[in-house]
Amino acid sequence: MKLRYTLGLGLILVGLVQVAMTLDFPKRIQAGSAFSLPTSGNGKAVLYIAGPAQVLRRNVRLGENIGFSSGELHNAGHLVAILVGPSSSEQAQFDVVPAPQPATMSFLAKPSRLPVDLHDGISGVVYVFDIFRNLIVDPLQVSFQLSGVQGSVPSHVMQTHDGVAWVKLYSPSKAGAAQFQATVGNVTDARVIQLVPGDPCNLRMSARQSGQRIELQTDPVRDCSGNSVPDGTIVSFTETYDGDQATVDVPLKRGVARTDVPAHDGAVISVATGVVMGNEIRWGAGQR
């Protein structure tokens, strides 16, 4: 009788030892870090780790540590773990969080070409990633800087929210190629932004007699910030005389536009480019 009780108790104890299998994951593990998990119990088991970010199956011996090497769990995400032993299973959930150091960024600068002096004309958006291309959602300082055409403009420091930082900037008043740079930690990325002159400003022409014709020539055509309007921009000269109107479209060459029109006393000559009107000349005897 005693022997039967002892055997029964022994079997129960063995059973208890077998079910006393534990799976104790830390709540958070940094992506790519090495770690090990103690296990209890005895016998063989299979550990499953699964989530959209990663999946893993490992044969383990209960009572020994389960080791994870550096880089093994590298994708950030929420993972479920199931340890399936000989007679029972244990479950756990944990997060793999991004490494804190930024390693890469996705920098979107728009547009790549725009006129000078435009309010909120340039936008920059940065998404910050760790070395495993996990989006780092903890706040980070991102510095945006525009340089190259007017020296360096003071940088704008923005904080990331959920991994993204953005900025809108005034486009500088000097035309040329500007460098738009974003920096987070030791990571820098740059985009070239071409600043082109704005609409012409103070369009002005002069006229002089040349035989039976009037020679017309603009002053160097510039925008309101003093940048030369690019050659090829069309300037329209219009002569109105006796109810008739004649227009000559001329591209800018070396910053000025030239043409000639028939000389008529009393003719009115105007100049325009795009939506910008220039001065007007009334041709008369006194101007010959």
Add this chain to the structure above:
Amino acid sequence: MSGFLPVFSPKKVPLSACLILITLMTSGFEQSTVRVEPTDSVGPRVMEKQTETAVVQDYLGAWQSLTRAMQENKADGLDAYFVGVAKEKLADTIREQAKLGIQTRYQDQGHNLHFLFYSPEGLSIQLEDTVEYDVQIVDHDKVQGIQHVHSRYVAVLTPTEVRWKVRIFEEVPE
């Protein structure tokens, strides 16, 4: 799970004026509820209603394709809704599953969507999704366990020729 039905009928619930509740019928499983929080404060770009609707629909479509691809171990099932790093990482998981003979079955139970960011030039939208689902791990056709998951995802979607696609898809701790 085999995912959402491709067509769902939005159902307004007078629970709160600022919430839209959409009930999705999932095939073979119970209903999955989708709640979209108001987009008034999303910025810096103003989000038009059509954009919001399209993004929500495409994001839910992405979940549908994800659950199907994970269950069937077919990485190309992701192509229609995922792009870039999100697609690469999910495809890696699926390939690894196939190699190990594992399947994961996701039973979607609810999404609470909150738009976080609409970029100034309109080329990216970030949202967070507090999602609930059950995940079942199947090893060579034997179910090894099922767990209920409640977690927060951050997703970034970018426009493509036909739809918004998920470019970043990451669960972040709540």
